[in-house]
Amino acid sequence: MPELRRSTRRAAAEAPAEHKPKVEKSKVTKKAPKKAKLTKKTASKDESESEQAKEEELDEKPQSKNQKKELEVGDEIPDILLVDEKDEPVYLKKVAAESKYLVIFAYPRASTPGCTRQACGFQRNYADFQKLDTQVFGLSSDSTKAQLNFVTKQGLKYHLLSDPKKTLITLLGAKKAPAGIKRSHWVFEDGKLKIKKIQISPEVSVTSALKDVEDLREEKK
Numbered sequence: 001m002p003e004l005r006r007s008t009r010r011a012a013a014e015a016p017a018e019h020k021p022k023v024e025k026s027k028v029t030k031k032a033p034k035k036a037k038l039t040k041k042t043a044s045k046d047e048s049e050s051e052q053a054k055e056e057e058l059d060e061k062p063q064s065k066n067q068k069k070e071l072e073v074g075d076e077i078p079d080i081l082l083v084d085e086k087d088e089p090v091y092l093k094k095v096a097a098e099s100k101y102l103v104i105f106a107y108p109r110a111s112t113p114g115c116t117r118q119a120c121g122f123q124r125n126y127a128d129f130q131k132l133d134t135q136v137f138g139l140s141s142d143s144t145k146a147q148l149n150f151v152t153k154q155g156l157k158y159h160l161l162s163d164p165k166k167t168l169i170t171l172l173g174a175k176k177a178p179a180g181i182k183r184s185h186w187v188f189e190d191g192k193l194k195i196k197k198i199q200i201s202p203e204v205s206v207t208s209a210l211k212d213v214e215d216l217r218e219e220k221k
Helices: 002-065 092-097 113-124 126-131 144-154 167-171 202-220
Strands: 081-083 089-091 101-106 134-140 159-162 184-189 192-198
Touching: 081 159, 089 092, 101 113, 101 202, 113 126, 113 134, 113 144, 113 202, 126 134, 126 202, 134 167, 144 159, 184 202, 192 202
Parallel strands: 101 134, 134 159
Antiparallel strands: 081 089, 101 184, 184 192
């Protein structure tokens, strides 16, 4: 009988050792779901970024569709606010409504030889434009300081518009890649574009603009 009790004790002492592998296996099994969770989080993050990229792409498409196109003959003058050489606001719609005709001429850079000839040409004929109920404005991407210096030095009686971002210049079709401006002029009648001449010489810009207004007046008779 004593021997049986010893074997029973030995079996009882060895029993926990038999269950140890089972405990270790259960721990490994518990770790597996944690790895799976990490994988799900990574996948979820990738999907979220992908969806965000798609949303941003969709947001950009309407903007490109809504970009204003270049003005063509018959289009109304854009409702844009610029400033003149004195940093005074100039509302194009309002300006166009103040007279029958509006002439805007664009030049590459203030106080350069060709631009000076063009600006002075409009100055010499400014009285003739006024007789035809026509306002004249020069236009470039120069700063207001450069425009004021140009006006003062050449004694110009009309205003020069500053368009550093080339907003109006681009709409009128005078933007030249990569960063230049095409010498041009436009004639508006009752707020609508009637004449559009891009890339012309300084002298022709002046004589042609004056004749364009005269021809438009003749058509009304």
